[in-house]
Amino acid sequence: MCGTENRFVEEIDYGTPAARSDKTVTLTIDGRSVTVPEGTSIMRAAREAGVVVPKLCANDMVKSFGSCRLCLVEIEGRNGTPASCTTPAADGISVSTGTERLQSIRRGVMELYMSDHPADCAACAAGDCEMAHMAETVGLSGNRYGMEGANHLAPSVDDHGINFKELDVSNPYFAYDPAKCIVCSLCVRACEEQQGTFALTVEGRGFESRITAGMDEPFLQSECVSCGACVQACPTGALQEKSVIEMGMPDHSEITTCAYCGVGCSFKAEMKGEEVVRMVPYKDGKANRGHSCVKGRFAYGYATHKDRILNPMIREKISDPWREVTWEEAYSHVASEFRRIQHQYGRGAVGGITSSRCTNEETYLVQKLVRQGFGNNNVDTCARVCHSPTGYGLKTTFGTSAGTQDFDSVEQTDVVLVIGANPTDGHPVFASRLKKRLREGAKLIVIDPRRIDLVRTPHVEASYHLPLRPGTNVAVLTALAHVIVSEGLFDEAFIRERCDWDEFQDWASFVLQPENSPEAVEKASGVSAELIRGAARLYATGGNGAIYYGLGVTEHSQGSTTVMAIANLAMATGNLGRPGVGVNPLRGQNNVQGACDMGSFPHEMPGYRHISEDATRAIYESLWGVKLDNEPGLRIPNMLDAAVEGSFKALYVQGEDILQSDPNTHHVAAGLEAMECVVVHDLFLNETANYAHVFLPGSTFLEKDGTFTNAERRINRVRKVMAPKNGYADWEVTQEMARAMGQDWTYAHPSEIMDEIAATTPSFAGVTYDLLEREGSVQWPCNEKAPTGTPVMHIGGFVRGKGKFVRTAYVATDEKVGPRFPLLLTTGRILSQYNVGAQTRRTDNVLWHDEDLLEIHPFDAENRGIRDRDWVKLKSRSGETSLRARITERVAPGVVYTTFHHPATQANVVTTEYSDWATNCPEYKVTAVEVSPSNGPTEWQEDYDAHAKKSRRIVHVEAAE
Amino acid sequence: MSHDKKFNTGEEHLIYMANQIATFFTSQPGNHAAKGVADHINSFWEPRMRRHLFEIIERGGQGLSPLVLEAAESIRRPKAA
Numbered sequence A: 001m002c003g004t005e006n007r008f009v010e011e012i013d014y015g016t017p018a019a020r021s022d023k024t025v026t027l028t029i030d031g032r033s034v035t036v037p038e039g040t041s042i043m044r045a046a047r048e049a050g051v052v053v054p055k056l057c058a059n060d061m062v063k064s065f066g067s068c069r070l071c072l073v074e075i076e077g078r079n080g081t082p083a084s085c086t087t088p089a090a091d092g093i094s095v096s097t098g099t100e101r102l103q104s105i106r107r108g109v110m111e112l113y114m115s116d117h118p119a120d121c122a123a124c125a126a127g128d129c130e131m132a133h134m135a136e137t138v139g140l141s142g143n144r145y146g147m148e149g150a151n152h153l154a155p156s157v158d159d160h161g162i163n164f165k166e167l168d169v170s171n172p173y174f175a176y177d178p179a180k181c182i183v184c185s186l187c188v189r190a191c192e193e194q195q196g197t198f199a200l201t202v203e204g205r206g207f208e209s210r211i212t213a214g215m216d217e218p219f220l221q222s223e224c225v226s227c228g229a230c231v232q233a234c235p236t237g238a239l240q241e242k243s244v245i246e247m248g249m250p251d252h253s254e255i256t257t258c259a260y261c262g263v264g265c266s267f268k269a270e271m272k273g274e275e276v277v278r279m280v281p282y283k284d285g286k287a288n289r290g291h292s293c294v295k296g297r298f299a300y301g302y303a304t305h306k307d308r309i310l311n312p313m314i315r316e317k318i319s320d321p322w323r324e325v326t327w328e329e330a331y332s333h334v335a336s337e338f339r340r341i342q343h344q345y346g347r348g349a350v351g352g353i354t355s356s357r358c359t360n361e362e363t364y365l366v367q368k369l370v371r372q373g374f375g376n377n378n379v380d381t382c383a384r385v386c387h388s389p390t391g392y393g394l395k396t397t398f399g400t401s402a403g404t405q406d407f408d409s410v411e412q413t414d415v416v417l418v419i420g421a422n423p424t425d426g427h428p429v430f431a432s433r434l435k436k437r438l439r440e441g442a443k444l445i446v447i448d449p450r451r452i453d454l455v456r457t458p459h460v461e462a463s464y465h466l467p468l469r470p471g472t473n474v475a476v477l478t479a480l481a482h483v484i485v486s487e488g489l490f491d492e493a494f495i496r497e498r499c500d501w502d503e504f505q506d507w508a509s510f511v512l513q514p515e516n517s518p519e520a521v522e523k524a525s526g527v528s529a530e531l532i533r534g535a536a537r538l539y540a541t542g543g544n545g546a547i548y549y550g551l552g553v554t555e556h557s558q559g560s561t562t563v564m565a566i567a568n569l570a571m572a573t574g575n576l577g578r579p580g581v582g583v584n585p586l587r588g589q590n591n592v593q594g595a596c597d598m599g600s601f602p603h604e605m606p607g608y609r610h611i612s613e614d615a616t617r618a619i620y621e622s623l624w625g626v627k628l629d630n631e632p633g634l635r636i637p638n639m640l641d642a643a644v645e646g647s648f649k650a651l652y653v654q655g656e657d658i659l660q661s662d663p664n665t666h667h668v669a670a671g672l673e674a675m676e677c678v679v680v681h682d683l684f685l686n687e688t689a690n691y692a693h694v695f696l697p698g699s700t701f702l703e704k705d706g707t708f709t710n711a712e713r714r715i716n717r718v719r720k721v722m723a724p725k726n727g728y729a730d731w732e733v734t735q736e737m738a739r740a741m742g743q744d745w746t747y748a749h750p751s752e753i754m755d756e757i758a759a760t761t762p763s764f765a766g767v768t769y770d771l772l773e774r775e776g777s778v779q780w781p782c783n784e785k786a787p788t789g790t791p792v793m794h795i796g797g798f799v800r801g802k803g804k805f806v807r808t809a810y811v812a813t814d815e816k817v818g819p820r821f822p823l824l825l826t827t828g829r830i831l832s833q834y835n836v837g838a839q840t841r842r843t844d845n846v847l848w849h850d851e852d853l854l855e856i857h858p859f860d861a862e863n864r865g866i867r868d869r870d871w872v873k874l875k876s877r878s879g880e881t882s883l884r885a886r887i888t889e890r891v892a893p894g895v896v897y898t899t900f901h902h903p904a905t906q907a908n909v910v911t912t913e914y915s916d917w918a919t920n921c922p923e924y925k926v927t928a929v930e931v932s933p934s935n936g937p938t939e940w941q942e943d944y945d946a947h948a949k950k951s952r953r954i955v956h957v958e959a960a961e
Numbered sequence B: 001m002s003h004d005k006k007f008n009t010g011e012e013h014l015i016y017m018a019n020q021i022a023t024f025f026t027s028q029p030g031n032h033a034a035k036g037v038a039d040h041i042n043s044f045w046e047p048r049m050r051r052h053l054f055e056i057i058e059r060g061g062q063g064l065s066p067l068v069l070e071a072a073e074s075i076r077r078p079k080a081a
């Protein structure tokens, strides 16, 4: 495979977490001297010295507990045999780990354990059981106790199996077999400390104690979120991946990056031949530090789903069935169609859309194809519909379009302000790290129309929740600034040094205007002045303050203004340029950051350089041998407008489903329908493909090499672990298309594409695959000044020079409630599903979310005669759809909420046509609607379904040799 | 389906977008609002959109905010199609 030798990535388990201390101690272990930070356990110190102490109930991800007694050691001059996992290393002590006395105690311990462990344990046989490994390590040969005593192994015939609990296979991805459990509590600690869900407890005492999920429920019914941390921690086969039970242990592995969300977790893809056995989060992954969520760890089954299309297809008209063709035929068809259309309708009549699910290298090639091959700048990305305001807002205020921190930074934060984001669902691994910090005492402010989970979750409670009316972010943020300025809570020294003082003074006088006071804003936002004042004081004075925000900020008609309001707050309080603070956009899809960095926007070349800059164009013109257009191209909504008007006729869409993800489905459909050649390059016949003339099969992240850039600007490697089922990685397909159009591209490997990116983009100048191999990952800017990347930006000064304060006047959205549409709809996502759901819907994750539901407050429901789970009609000025209701107090009266993971729901039939003033990012988060009882799907939904079915017909050809 | 759509034509949408930009720059200090609008449109609007804007202006600019009209002289005229 890939011409390289298969390897198996091994990681060292140090037994207990690293201690953080500046002081060190030096001790001797089995005659070896070792120096470690104070607070390090003897177990960890031993491992660092190369001595492996037997253990069962400890690992280096959670605090030690000292229950198995296998890790005992002797310390010279001290009595007894302390557990090395709970005993700290001390200066000058001398430790022995393998005396005869210790060995015999360990044999005794293991003998007891094994007497209550199934002899036919599959995990032992598969080699995935620490128990079996330890039994062997300590030299256990027989078992004097036999298996007849009281045990946990079988249902009670006599009284022996009193503690027997049934095998639990309710979770689709892992099984819990209590018979194999030794109650070491590693799973309980993993769930608490790593994941922060507290779903597991030890019930009963002593020999009767058992691990139970929730209120002694099956895992699936409990509050378990299926992150898998407990499964990974389990030293026996009690908690085990079903895939391992079915397929046996993996034989090789590679390190790669999750293709779901913007956290960008690193994983070991553990393989058997060409099949994934399991994904195990990688401890050295700097974004996730060995943790993951249910999507990344378990939801990879879509890669082999039967719906995947593996052969290229063409059709004359979108009402025709699909016809399978060879790749050559597909390429030459696309090339001749695009050529014909440009000839007939002009150079600007064609364009491309890059994907934030594809790699940086693939994205770079698509924009290159558009600029070099099509000769225009009509390239855009679906990041348009999520984070384009981040680009505009942060570039204007700070000078660069990216989050300021790394995820580690949260460990030094004292006050966290989360606005318009729902991290436990949208960015679960970051949420786990955040909750850990909150349990350590950091304070939390949540600004969100919904009572998101973070507001109150085990051992975490927000100090302030500001449940504002959708659409009033700017008003509330400016009111926070009002309090900070009027009460003198700003950081004058910071502002004088780092920002433009005159601009600050102008801004300060603006925020002090009476209409920006908390009392004035209370009416529009529905948030009491008192809450606004309290939150402002806490953020300004509580120590290191960090802001994390998501689509609830950007997807508004004032999205860009909101981002600038956030930047103003951080500058005014001096919360920038060091660890623990900052402004951090939580990016939706895995490579939103990368797609933006790679020049996916119609006005920008890679590295955020405007297309009108002659010097920038010159770099590419000399390399690519063409003259580049110096005019900005069309953005997605403009492309659709132009299509309807007849001047835009052909589109190449890589890895996006604009029909489902873009607002106002009717308008998107009309635009696509007006085009003469729509090329969809994707894994599945997605909704957009219903309007396509050419389908090019795509490849999954498991099937290609490349890089993704996560929300911390971290460039992570994606590594190919299996051959592409469709034959070609996406970058190869784009390359062949370009060649068919006459471009002379000869990339043999994505690393060569990265070399071109580095050679032409200052902020990527130092990035090479060799560097990534050495460092694991780097955060851009990575160049001469920062050879191994930049974890925290704007240290000592802003990228643009002086930080810029911008007035942020609140403008109420034109999407207004009224008698006919009295409720405000806002949209979001949930943990188990991802974006438009194309991947996750094709995995067992549907068990957690098999349909989109409309959340509605009991008061509003009652007024309309709606009961829980009733079908309701959701109607706006744009359209209507039907779905089931869920009655909940999470949403305030007057607000309803839904997700958009299922095409049948068609939530975007309803959402508005308004968009951000600066970037056209659609206003998903506010739509005036009415909700009424209904008896099932609307006519449009049924029509749509019929149309979708019809347009997915394929005529298969006989395999031609 | 009959819905009260906000924008019946691309032109209405274009006018709305131009006015949104004007609203933002109106709130900014100094007398640079018109320049702000023009710079923004020059940076982000594809020639087709700017051409369309000029057509509207030449027809009398109905629906456009005064600031957009004021900005027009600094908006780059696209080359003829």
Ligand code: SF4
Residues within 6 Å of the ligand: A187, A190, A191, A195, A197, A198, A199, A200, A213, A223, A224, A225, A226, A227, A228, A229, A230, A231
């Ligand atoms: S899978 Fe995760 S959430 Fe569920 S019990 Fe295990 S650690 Fe807790």
Ligand code: SF4
Residues within 6 Å of the ligand: A258, A259, A260, A261, A262, A263, A264, A265, A288, A292, A293, A294, A295, A296, A297, A427, A428, A429, A430
């Ligand atoms: S979806 Fe996000 S949080 Fe979950 S494993 Fe993937 S990158 Fe990590």
Ligand code: FES
Residues within 6 Å of the ligand: A054, A055, A056, A057, A058, A065, A066, A067, A068, A069, A070, A071, A072, A083, A084, A085, A086
């Ligand atoms: S590993 Fe130390 S007591 Fe279990």
